[in-house]
Amino acid sequence: MDGAGFRIGHHGRLAGAAAQLGSGAGGRSRHDHSHPRALPTGVSSPNSGYVGRFAPSPTGALHFGSLVAALGSWLDARQHDGEWLLRVEDLDPPREVPGAARQQLATLSAFGLHPDREVIWQSQRSERYAEVLQGLVQQDLAFACSCSRSDLADFGQAHRCCVRPFDPNHHAIRLRVADVTLSIEDRLRGVLQQWPGRDSGDFVLRRADGPFAYQLAVVVDDADQGVSDVVRGADLLDSCARQVLLYQSLGWTPPRYMHLPLVVDAQGRKLSKSSAAVPVDADDPVPALTAAWRVLGQAPEAAPRNGSANAWLRAVLPHFDWRRIGQGEFLDRSLTDPPPSHESVTQSEDNDQIN
Numbered sequence: 001m002d003g004a005g006f007r008i009g010h011h012g013r014l015a016g017a018a019a020q021l022g023s024g025a026g027g028r029s030r031h032d033h034s035h036p037r038a039l040p041t042g043v044s045s046p047n048s049g050y051v052g053r054f055a056p057s058p059t060g061a062l063h064f065g066s067l068v069a070a071l072g073s074w075l076d077a078r079q080h081d082g083e084w085l086l087r088v089e090d091l092d093p094p095r096e097v098p099g100a101a102r103q104q105l106a107t108l109s110a111f112g113l114h115p116d117r118e119v120i121w122q123s124q125r126s127e128r129y130a131e132v133l134q135g136l137v138q139q140d141l142a143f144a145c146s147c148s149r150s151d152l153a154d155f156g157q158a159h160r161c162c163v164r165p166f167d168p169n170h171h172a173i174r175l176r177v178a179d180v181t182l183s184i185e186d187r188l189r190g191v192l193q194q195w196p197g198r199d200s201g202d203f204v205l206r207r208a209d210g211p212f213a214y215q216l217a218v219v220v221d222d223a224d225q226g227v228s229d230v231v232r233g234a235d236l237l238d239s240c241a242r243q244v245l246l247y248q249s250l251g252w253t254p255p256r257y258m259h260l261p262l263v264v265d266a267q268g269r270k271l272s273k274s275s276a277a278v279p280v281d282a283d284d285p286v287p288a289l290t291a292a293w294r295v296l297g298q299a300p301e302a303a304p305r306n307g308s309a310n311a312w313l314r315a316v317l318p319h320f321d322w323r324r325i326g327q328g329e330f331l332d333r334s335l336t337d338p339p340p341s342h343e344s345v346t347q348s349e350d351n352d353q354i355n
């Protein structure tokens with residue numbers, strides 16, 4: 001772990017956080033798009049330049065794994081004198097549980113995690129996504145394609161060229177992805193290399209059945225909200241390369257990234273189907289906050305055992321040290337290795353569907 005280049009209290013983004021293309025980027029101009037469209041800022045916006053966020057999907061009650069991501073991003077933002085935003089990733093109505101988004105926001109509020117600006121709902125941002133997508137298509141950086149998942153089965157779901165004739169009545173929009181090695185800097189994990197051309201190929205920005213893809217929405221929203229630092233779970237590490245490619249295609253600067261440990265059990269297994277997936281108790285926040293604090297590798301003695309959520313947060317904030325996160329027993333280090341091609345694709349598809 002090499003965090004020497006990052007300091008608490010920095011101003012703005014560090015150049016080192018921007019991923020670089022490892023090989024030919026093609027001859028096209030990447031800077032013809034409009035700038036990110038700034039969304040309204042908070043009334044008392046701090047001037048540190050740090051803007052962080054938490055972006056849950058409303059697929060159920062807020063569970064412990066999500067609380068870890070919410071708390072980690074909140075602590076990092078607050079300690080940088082930054083803003084902390086909330087965004088609801090409600091792009092895919094069939095996957096949503098009615099009322100879950102409001103319930104999640106209420107739970108976060110009960111845990112003392114209050115956003116500094118109005119909550120953004122992705123379901124209300126379609127016009128903006130369409131506008132950005134149109135710009136990419138007009139520049140031939142994205143294209144329409146009728147290939148289905150079954151068409152791509154023989155290629156590990158990676159799209160490298162169209163294998164089905166174009167059908168104007170049923171097509172997705174994909175980003176063109178060159179065969180490049182991307183170097184991505186993660187504050188905890190250092191420089192990671194990913195191979196999006198091999199792993200995902202040309203990936204979907206808008207699905208054939210209509211919804212905009214998570215990868216497009218998250219990049220447009222983070223850019224429009226001026227997010228400087230993405231702090232989120234390591235389950236999204238795999239989609240980082242595609243998001244950085246999208247930033248590059250748009251001529252925009254990617255944020256800094258810090259992917260938090262997955263919550264794993266003593267045998268190193270992800271707890272997605274057991275305790276990490278259990279909803280947290282909004283009526284009794286301190287035990288869950290304390291457990292999340294421990295998963296983040298922080299000093300146990302700094303966490304009060306009782307009191308209100310707000311008092312708990314005030315007490316721990318001065319003791320938060322992001323450098324300790326990577327030293328926790330829960331860090332899933334296997335993710336720092338190059339992902340085997342097939343597994344990586346499987347994870348990507350999951351992310352597309354879930355997020």
Ligand SMILES: [Zn+2]
Pocket residue numbers: 145146147159161162163164
């Ligand atoms: Zn195709």
